[in-house]
Amino acid sequence: MLKFPPALLALFAGAVLSLMIVLNSQLAAYSSPVLASWIAHGIGAAFAGFILFVCHVRSKQTRPASKPIPKWAYLGGIPGAFTVILATATVNSPLGLSGSVAFMLVGQTLFGMFSDVFGLMGSNKRKISSQDLAVVCCILSGSMLIIFTPS
Known part of the structure; x- marks a missing residue:
């Protein structure tokens, strides 16, 4: 697997975040911020599932044994949904x-x-x-x- 410097990955993530915001705001302009968030997260979940499948098939490795994942760590989608809703509202302002x-x-x-x-x-x-x-x-x-x- 390719290794990239964390600063480069963060810079790319910022560019992708801006792209996501502008695309979601365009969708919200034709519907609503909440519907745009639902659609964006549905497509994002499907794409993430595809990436997970491809990576799992390629690596054939399982997650190494470590301490259990805290329950609150699964809640990251909630701030993500608010980010999409709030950003789509502000970009169209x-x-x-x-x-x-x-x-x-x-x-x-x-x-x-x-x-x-x-x-x-x-x-x-x-x-x-x-x-x-x-x-x-x-x-x-x-x-x-x-x-x-x-x-």
């Missing part, structure tokens, strides 16, 4: 795609830092440094420029 993604980045960064500080959901605890605060200020400043600069 005056914020547009770039404003929506900018605010989403701010929310992700702040929640990520909060999770790091308190070790939420089993993540490693990490103290916020002055460099982290500087990065957040840059992200907030850039987001504000995207949102409030006239086109």
